Structure formats: structure tokens, C-alpha cells
Amino acid sequence: xxxxxxxxxxxxxxxxxxxxxxxxxxxxxxxxxxxxxxxxxxxxxxxxxxxxxxxxxxxxxxxxxxxxxxxxxxxxxxxxxxxxxxxxxxxxxxxxxxxxxxxxxxxxxxxxxxxxxxxxxxxxxxxxxxxxxxxxxxxxxxxxxxxxxxxxxxxxxxxxxxxxxxxxxxxxxxxxxxxxxxxxxxxxxxxxxxxxxxxxxxxxxxxxxxxxxxxxxxxxxxxxxxxxxxxxxxxxxxxxxxxxxxxxxxxxxxxxxxxxxxxxxxxxxxxxxxxxxxxxxxxxxxxxxxxxxxxxxxxxxxxxxxxxxxxxxxxxxxxxxxxxxxxxxxxxxxxxxxxxxxxxxxxxxxxxxxxxxxxxx
Amino acid sequence: xxxxxxxxxxxxxxxxxxxxxxxxxxxxxxxxxxxxxxxxxxxxxxxxxxxxxxxxxxxxxxxxxxxxxxxxxxxxxxxxxxxxxxxxxxxxxxxxxxxxxxxxxxxxxxxxxxxxxxxxxxxxxxxxxxxxxxxxxxxxxxxxxxxxxxxxxxxxxxxxxxxxxxxxxxxxxxxxxxxxxxxxxxxxxxxxxxxxxxxxxxxxxxxxxxxxxxxxxxxxxxxxxxxxxxxxxxxxxxxxxxxxxxxxxxxxxxxxxxxxxxxxxxxxxxxxxxxxxxxxxxxxxxxxxxxxxxxxxxxxxxxxxxxxxxxxxxxxxxxxxxxxxxxxxxxxxxxxxxxxxxxxxxxxxxxxxxxxxxxxx
Numbered sequence: 084x085x086x087x088x089x090x091x092x093x094x095x096x097x098x099x100x101x102x103x104x105x106x107x108x109x110x111x112x113x114x115x116x117x118x119x120x121x122x123x124x125x126x127x128x129x130x131x132x133x134x135x136x137x138x139x140x141x142x143x144x145x146x147x148x149x150x151x152x153x154x155x156x157x158x159x160x161x162x163x164x165x166x167x168x169x170x171x172x173x174x175x176x177x178x179x180x181x182x183x184x185x186x187x188x189x190x191x192x193x194x195x196x197x198x199x200x201x202x203x204x205x206x207x208x209x210x211x212x213x214x215x216x217x218x219x220x221x222x223x224x225x226x227x228x229x230x231x232x233x234x235x236x237x238x239x240x241x242x243x244x245x246x247x248x249x250x251x252x253x254x255x256x257x258x259x260x261x262x263x264x265x266x267x268x269x270x271x272x273x274x275x276x277x278x279x280x281x282x283x284x285x286x287x288x289x290x291x292x293x294x295x296x297x298x299x300x301x302x303x304x305x306x307x308x309x310x311x312x313x314x315x316x317x318x319x320x321x322x323x324x325x326x327x328x329x330x331x332x333x334x335x336x337x338x339x340x341x342x343x344x345x346x347x348x349x350x351x352x353x354x355x356x357x358x359x360x361x362x363x364x365x366x367x368x369x370x371x372x373x374x375x376x377x378x379x380x381x382x383x384x385x386x387x388x389x390x391x392x393x394x395x396x397x398x399x400x401x402x403x404x405x406x407x408x409x410x411x412x413x414x415x416x417x418x419x420x421x422x423x424x425x426x427x428x429x430x431x432x433x434x435x436x437x438x439x440x441x442x443x444x
Numbered sequence: 445x446x447x448x449x450x451x452x453x454x455x456x457x458x459x460x461x462x463x464x465x466x467x468x469x470x471x472x473x474x475x476x477x478x479x480x481x482x483x484x485x486x487x488x489x490x491x492x493x494x495x496x497x498x499x500x501x502x503x504x505x506x507x508x509x510x511x512x513x514x515x516x517x518x519x520x521x522x523x524x525x526x527x528x529x530x531x532x533x534x535x536x537x538x539x540x541x542x543x544x545x546x547x548x549x550x551x552x553x554x555x556x557x558x559x560x561x562x563x564x565x566x567x568x569x570x571x572x573x574x575x576x577x578x579x580x581x582x583x584x585x586x587x588x589x590x591x592x593x594x595x596x597x598x599x600x601x602x603x604x605x606x607x608x609x610x611x612x613x614x615x616x617x618x619x620x621x622x623x624x625x626x627x628x629x630x631x632x633x634x635x636x637x638x639x640x641x642x643x644x645x646x647x648x649x650x651x652x653x654x655x656x657x658x659x660x661x662x663x664x665x666x667x668x669x670x671x672x673x674x675x676x677x678x679x680x681x682x683x684x685x686x687x688x689x690x691x692x693x694x695x696x697x698x699x700x701x702x703x704x705x706x707x708x709x710x711x712x713x714x715x716x717x718x719x720x721x722x723x724x725x726x727x728x729x730x731x732x733x734x735x736x737x738x739x740x741x742x743x744x745x746x747x748x749x750x751x752x753x754x755x756x757x758x759x760x761x762x763x764x765x766x767x768x769x770x771x772x773x774x775x776x777x778x779x780x781x782x783x784x785x786x787x788x789x790x791x792x793x794x795x796x797x798x799x800x801x802x803x804x805x
Contacts, residue, residue, distance in 0.1 A: 088478025092485040095686055103480055107468045117449025117764060119464055121644045121691070124453040124767050157646050158518045158668050161682035165666030193667060278683060283482045285518050285646060285685025305526030306554060307519050321522035322639060324646025325456055326687065330482070403478060406485050 089428035091418045092406035093236045093381060094258065095278040099423040101340075102333040109329070120329050125322050133325070134318070137332030144338050147267050147290055154289040155318040155328050157307065160257045160276035163287055164190040165197070166308050167253060167272070170299040172198035172227050179203040179226040179248060184211045184235035185412060186255065194230075203229065203246070210413065211238040213373040217247065226250035228271060228295075234259035236279075237410040239372040239383030239417065245269055251295050259380050260288070261338060262422060263348035271295035277327060279380070280422045281334045286327035338422070347422055351379045354420050357429040358382050367440040371415065385415035391443055392416065402435055404428075450789035452779045453767035454597045454742060455619065456639040460784040462701075463694040470690070481690050486683045494686070495679070498693030505699050508628050508651055515650040516679040516689050518668065521618045521637035524648055525551040526558070527669050528614060528633070531660040533559035533588050540564040540587040540609060545572045545596035546773060547616065555591075564590065564607070571774065572599040574734040578608065587611035589632060589656075595620035597640075598771040600733040600744035600778065606630055612656050620741050621649070622699060623783060624709035632656035638688060640741070641783045642695045647688035699783070708783055712740045715781050718790040719743050728801040732776065746776035752804055753777065763796055765789075 090097040109120040116129050123130045138153050147153060156163070172178045178198065180191045182205035194200045201223040204215030222229065229248035232255040234241040241259060245252060251271030260275035267273065272291045278284035291310060299310050306312055312320050318328075341347055359377065362370045362384055371383035386392050392415055396408045399416075409415040418432055451458040470481040477490050484491045499514050508514060517524070533539045539559065541552045543566035555561045562584040565576030583590065590609035593616040595602040602620060606613060612632030621636035628634065633652045639645035652671060660671050667673055673681050679689075702708055720738065723731045723745055732744035747753050753776055757769045760777075770776040779793055 086473060086478065090479045090483055092479070092483060092488070094683065095483055095486060097483050098480065103471055103482075107471055110464055110468055110471070112447060116766070117447065118451045118453070118766060119459065121464075122451055122453060122456055122458050125456060125645065127453070127767060157520065157523070159682050159685075162518070162666070162668040165668065169666075196664065196666065276683065283685070283687050284486065284683045285688060303557065305523070305530075305557065306550075307523040307526065321520050322455065322637065322645045324520075324644075324685070324688075326644050327646060327685075405477070405479060406488060 088403040088405045089425070089431055090405045091420070091424070091428075091432075093410070093417060093419040094276070095284045096419055096421050097423045098282075098330075099334065099337045102330065102337050105333055106330060121326050123325060125319055125325050130325055133329050133332055137328050137335060140332060140335035140339060141288070144335050144344060145261065145265065145267065145290070150293045151267055152289075152291050152293065152296060152314045154291065154310065154313045155323055155331070156274075156287045156289055156313060157285065157324055159285055159287055160186070160255060160274065161189075161193075162308075163255070163274045163289065164193040166310065167228075167230070168194040168197040169304060169308060170310055171253070171295070174198070176227040177201050177223045177225075179222050179229040179250060181205070181215060181231040181246060182207055183214055183232055183240065184238050185410075186235065186257070187232040190230065190232070190255065201226065203248070210371075211235060211240065212371055213376045214240055214242060220246065222248050222250070228253045231255070232257075234378050234380055236381045236417075236419065237383075237413060239370075239378045239381045240376040241378035241380065243376070259378070261344060261347070262351055262379055264344040277331055279419075282331040283327050286324050286331065288331065350426070351420070351422065354424065354426050354429045355379045355382065357426070357433055358418060358420070361433045361436060365436070365440065367444050368436065371413065380419060380421055382418040382420065383409060383413070383415060385409075388443075394443070395439055398439065399435060404432055404435055449764040449766045450786070450792055451766045452781070452785070452789075452793075454771070454778060454780040455637070456645045457780055457782050458784045459643075459691075460695065460698045463691065463698050466694055467691060482687050484686060486680055486686050491686055494690050494693055498689050498696060501693060501696035501700060502649070505696050505705060506622065506626065506628065506651070511654045512628055513650075513652050513654065513657060513675045515652065515671065515674045516684055516692070517635075517648045517650055517674060518646065518685055520646055520648055521547070521616060521635065522550075522554075523669075524616070524635045524650065525554040527671065528589075528591070529555040529558040530665060530669060531671055532614070532656070535559065537588040538562050538584045538586075540583050540590040540611060542566070542576060542592040542607060543568055544575055544593055544601065545599050546771075547596065547618070548593040551591065551593070551616065562587065564609070571732075572596060572601065573732055574737045575601055575603060581607065583609050583611070589614045592616070593618075595623075595739050595741055597742045597778075597780065598744075598774060600731075600739045600742045601737040602739035602741065604737070620739070622705060622708070623712055623740055625705040638692055640780075643692040644688050647685050647692065649692065711787070712781070712783065715785065715787050715790045716740045716743065718787070718794055719779060719781070722794045722797060726797070726801065728805045729797065732774065741780060741782055743779040743781065744770060744774070744776060749804075755804070756800055759800065760796060765793055765796055
């Protein structure tokens with residue numbers, strides 16, 4: 084096999100090669116300081132620079148308004164699913180949640196530990212192959228917030244328009260953050276785990292409006308669960324995950340060099356089209372997600388003959404198309420093609436699919 | 445300056461050079477998989493191996509009994525200071541805490557959000573320059589647990605014997621975990637952030653006895669705050685911090701290659717002795733910690749003439765002795781010489797101190 088494979092992992096996922104090469108250097112000695120990036124005091128001048136640049140580049144890439152805080156948080160997306168209701172769902176109020184897949188339904192379970200949840204729409208009975216339509220949606224009258232997961236990795240669906248709630252919108256953007264431009268002014272809060280488009284696992288980023296943040300309680304929560312403390316202390320009341328922040332900063336710089344989110348979006352569309360076009364013209368493979376809601380990030384499909392799925396996955400693995408098995412809950416295949424995934428890998432996948440079809444069709 | 449400086453950072457701190465060199469390779473392509481360590485699915489065979497080896501090596505190095513769980517947890521040590529009272533301090537009960545410095549007093553503040561705390565001993569009025577004596581200690585009659593911080597980075601003190609509580613002992617071992625052998629059977633729970641002796645920041649390890657773990661509540665806490673969920677799902681109910689676990693695993697292997705914790709202890713004693721011997725014979729420098737409680741990991745001192753501290757720090761920095769400033773709360777100097785810090789650096793520090801003394805003495 085070649086030195087680097089085409090890695091279709093749904094996350095932790097492939098990272099940009101220039102970022103990896105820079106990290107290889109900086110692990111040994113960053114900024115010619117004689118210290119590696121993992122070894123820097125989180126209060127020293129080198130890390131001050133890393134943190135400041137990461138936030139500035141994030142704001143620039145995302146066109147994030149000044150009245151939004153950018154927070155670097157530990158615990159991944161799962162901790163966010165608890166922190167949000169702990170902070171923003173007071174007793175006596177209700178939050179609207181869309182149930183569009185495993186991560187959404189896990190978020191619902193988590194929120195129910197802390198408050199009242201109303202499910203505004205679900206497509207569970209359809210195996211989440213599409214999103215709820217407006218006709219299928221019912222908001223509660225006065226929700227504290229409306230929560231949705233913008234991209235559902237397991238099923239390969241993605242919201243291409245925001246839900247039309249009048250409540251503050253809270254979005255888990257873990258698997259499509261910075262896959263295209265976002266209008267942050269439409270959200271009260273967005274969060275994302277880093278390990279898809281912008282870094283390593285074990286880290287989340289949150290973008291919160293000052294107005295929404297003001298609703299959080301004061302001084303009651305554990306320090307690490309307190310958005311206000313995190314905002315006031317610029318993501319470091321304790322020692323932050325310095326390496327994750329460094330690596331996210333490198334990914335933001337890579338996106339800038341790529342031409343920004345508009346260019347990334349074009350590239351992601353081009354990549355996805357290569358695979359979807361083939362799928363749409365094949366009777367051998369069956370896509371899981373319905374066309375109108377399908378994801379730019381995760382392409383889910385099966386062989387029409389179910390017994391061939393495992394054969395496909397094994398042979399793909401041997402051909403250097405790695406980690407293409409679908410999530411255990413729905414099986415089949417999943418090609419995750421995040422920002423850093425190269426277009427050549429999409430072409431290689433389609434070529435492999437064609438060959439496989441002609442052999443087994 | 446030479447390629448790598450002597451880095452006295454209190455944490456994130458210097459890592460073993462063989463670990464950094466291995467990480468440089470594995471970031472690009474690990475196990476010849478064609479994927480970098482940051483890019484591996486946390487459910488794939490490569491990461492299964494990394495996690496299994498990290499735990500096995502940790503158990504072997506630490507001689508951790510089978511009836512103790514080893515958990516890899518996100519959020520650093522600070523989150524532990526909340527999770528412990530949330531899990532193990534039920535309403536109506538009291539926990540004993542020793543106040544031996546900033547991290548201990550922060551843990552007390554955090555615990556008070558969730559339950560009743562009794563301060564069993566404090567040396568706050570002495571600027572924490574030593575630990576409370578037995579005569580100064582008063583335990584509560586029936587504590588849920590007794591909490592202490594085994595090494596106080598800021599002041600340079602370290603417990604060389606356990607507090608004599610009859611309650612289950614819970615220890616924050618963040619800054620001296622694996623600096624020497626530990627008898628885990630004497631503890632109900634030990635936790636440590638990784639960024640001193642065993643890895644990068646943003647990650648903690650916990651070693652908990654099954655008996656103590658059984659006291660934690662069931663199904664009430666947020667998933668990420670639930671030790672029972674973490675234990676049942678082997679530290680990955682969600683995507684763990686895969687890189688931190690990898691790097692901790694590499695540090696455990698490095699300790700094994702070094703000859704284990706007994707050899708590490710000898711090395712750490714030898715390193716500390718070089719600096720303490722000089723300090724004990726100098727009137728120019730004044731050590732902060734009292735002899736009987738001083739730390740193998742963090743050596744704190746000042747110049748007898750306070751105006752020279754800043755000069756010392758600046759000139760040391762220029763001489764490649766980096767990050768030697770004391771914590772802002774007590775000032776002066778702090779030489780953190782964790783496991784990976786080389787003995788040559790201690791010699792270089794003493795040589796620098798001698799030169800400085802002869803110039804300014």
C-alpha cells in the first residue's frame with residue numbers, strides 16, 4: 084500500500100496533510116523556542132499566540148460576529164449535550180429537539196436528565212433516511228431553545244435549511260462545521276466536536292451569542308461546565324487541551340489557504356457529486372439517504388445484495404480505501420469525505436465501485 | 445540556542461524525546477496502516493490496540509490491582525474535582541479535604557457546590573510552605589472520603605506519607621503520578637491530569653477501586669460525568685481523546701523501558717538532590733518548601749534579594765533554561781523536573797545559579 088491511504092473514517096477523520104507535516108515539526112520545537120507544542124505552558128507567550136491565532140483565524144474563516152464568543156471546550160460534543168440543558172433549560176421550561184438520528188436521540192436522552200424536552204419532529208420510523216418535513220414538525224409554544232443536529236453521520240443526512248423555529252436555535256454542527264459558510268447570526272449557539280473537519284478528538288468548539296450566554300446560571304455549575312466561566316477566562320480556567328487548540332488553529336489556517344469556506348464548499352460539492360452521481364445511476368448499490376436531505380460529508384449506501392456488503396468492505400480495505408464500513412446500527416457502507424478528504428479518493432472509490440459492480444453485478 | 449531547551453514548565457511539561465520522535469512518525473502513518481494516529485476511528489482495530497496497550501502498560505507499570513478500574517477521562521483534573529463530590533458525596537454526608545495549596549483549595553470550593561466539606565487540615569497561613577502535621581489534623585467522624593493533593597506544584601511540597609484517615613482515600617496525583625511506585629491498595633481513588641508525567645494536557649487518568657466505584661449513583665449524571673458509564677464502556681461511551689491516550693501509552697512504554705517506577709524514583713531523587721543540595725548550601729537563594737515536605741517534582745525558591753528574581757528568570761530564559769518563573773500567586777522561581785526532565789538540565793541549572801550568585805552575590 085502507498086504511504087497514506089484514502090481514509091473514509093467518520094471521525095476521528097482524515098486531516099489535511101500540510102497540517103500533519105507542520106505538527107510533526109512543531110511537536111519537536113515550535114517557533115524555534117526549543118520546546119515542542121505539547122510541552123508549552125498554557126500561560127506562556129507561545130501558547131498565548133497559539134490561542135489568539137486560533138480564535139482570530141476561526142473568526143475570520145467563519146465570519147463570526149463580534150457579539151459571539153468562541154470557546155474551546157473539553158469533553159467533545161457529548162459533554163455539550165449535557166451542558167446545554169444544564170445551562171439553558173430552566174425548571175418549568177421546555178426545549179424543542181429534532182430526533183434525526185443517534186446523536187440527536189442521545190442528546191434528547193441527555194437533556195431529559197435535566198429538564199423537559201419536546202420532540203418537534205422525528206423520522207425514526209423511516210430509519211432516519213430523511214429529515215422531518217415542515218408538515219411533520221410541531222414546535223412547542225414557547226421553547227427555551229430549539230436543538231438540532233445539522234449533519235447525521237450515520238444516515239448521511241444533512242439540513243440544508245434551518246428549522247423554522249422562533250426559539251433560539253442551538254445546533255450540534257459536529258460533523259459539518261466549516262464544511263461551507265454558516266450564517267452564525269441565525270443561531271443562538273453552535274457547537275462542534277473537532278474530529279471531523281477541524282482537528283483531533285476530545286475537543287469541542289462553541290460559538291455562542293452574548294445574548295444567549297446571558298441566560299446561563301451564575302456560579303452554580305461545576306467550573307468546567309460553566310459557559311460563563313469559560314467565556315470570562317477565555318477557555319482556560321484550567322489547563323486546556325493545548326494540542327487540540329493548536330491543531331484546530333492549523334486547520335483554520337489550512338482553510339484560509341484553501342480560499343475560505345466558499346472554496347471548501349465548492350470542493351466538498353464536487354467531491355460528493357462524483358460519488359452520488361455514480362450511486363444515482365447504479366442499481367447494484369442503494370443509497371440510504373433521500374436525495375433532498377443528503378449529506379456533503381457522509382455518503383451512505385448498501386449493496387442491493389446484502390451479503391456483498393462485507394465483501395465490499397474487505398476488498399476496499401485491501402485496496403487502500405480504509406474505514407468504509409457503515410455504523411454498526413445500520414450496516415452497509417459509509418464514505419465520509421470531510422474537508423481534508425482528497426477528491427482523488429472519491430474518484431478512486433467510484434472506480435472501485437465500478438470494478439466491484441462489474442465483478443459481482 | 446540548541447535545538448531543544450531545558451524546559452522547566454510546571455505543565456504542560458517536557459515529554460520524553462523518544463516519545464516525541466515516535467509521535468512524529470505515527471502522526472503520519474501508524475502501524476503501517478496508511479493513517480495517522482490522529483485520524484483513526486476510535487472503534488477501529490488500530491485504536492483498539494492503542495487503548496488496550498495503554499491500559500495494560502499502565503497496569504503493569506503501576507502494579508495496579510485487578511479490582512481497580514483504569515479510566516481515561518476528558519476534562520483534565522479540574523473536572524475530576526467536580527465529578528468526585530457529584531458521585532461520592534451524598535446529601536447528609538461530609539467529605540474531609542486537606543487544604544495544601546491552590547489546587548486543593550480550588551477542589552474544596554468545587555466540592556462545596558455539591559455537598560458538605562470539612563477541612564481536615566490547612567497550612568494556608570504559612571503560605572503552604574509545608575503540609576499539616578498530624579497534630580494539626582482533625583478528621584470528621586465518618587467522612588464519605590478523605591481528599592488530598594499529593595504534590596503541590598506551586599509551593600513545591602509533596603506528601604511522602606498518606607494522611608492517616610480511616611475514610612476511603614481520594615488523591616489528586618496530577619503532578620506526581622508515576623514519579624515513584626504507589627501502593628494503589630491504600631487508595632479508593634487516584635486521579636491525575638496527564639500533562640506532567642504521562643502525556644498532554646486535556647486528559648485525566650483515574651484509578652478507582654470497584655468497591656468505591658459501587659457508591660456512585662446510577663443513571664442520574666451526565667454521561668461524561670458518570671464513572672460507572674465510563675467504566676462499563678471502557679472509557680469510550682463517546683469519542684475519547686484518542687491522541688492523549690496514544691501519547692500516555694507511549695509514556696508508559698517509556699517508563700517500562702526506563703526500568704519501571706523504582707528506576708524512575710531513583711532518577712527523580714538524584715535530579716532533585718542536585719538542586720536541593722545547592723539550595724541548602726546557599727544564602728543567596730531561599731527555598732520555599734520546608735525540607736521534610738519538599739517535592740521531587742517542583743523545586744521552588746527565591747533570591748534573597750527579591751529584585752533579582754526577575755533578572756534571574758530573564759537570564760535563565762536566554763540561557764535556554766525555559767519557563768522557570770514561579771506561579772503568579774507566590775512569584776520567585778520554580779524548577780519543575782518531572783520524569784522526562786533530563787538530569788543534565790538540573791546540572792545546567794545549578795551551574796547557572798552558581799554563576800548568577802557569583803555575579804550578583
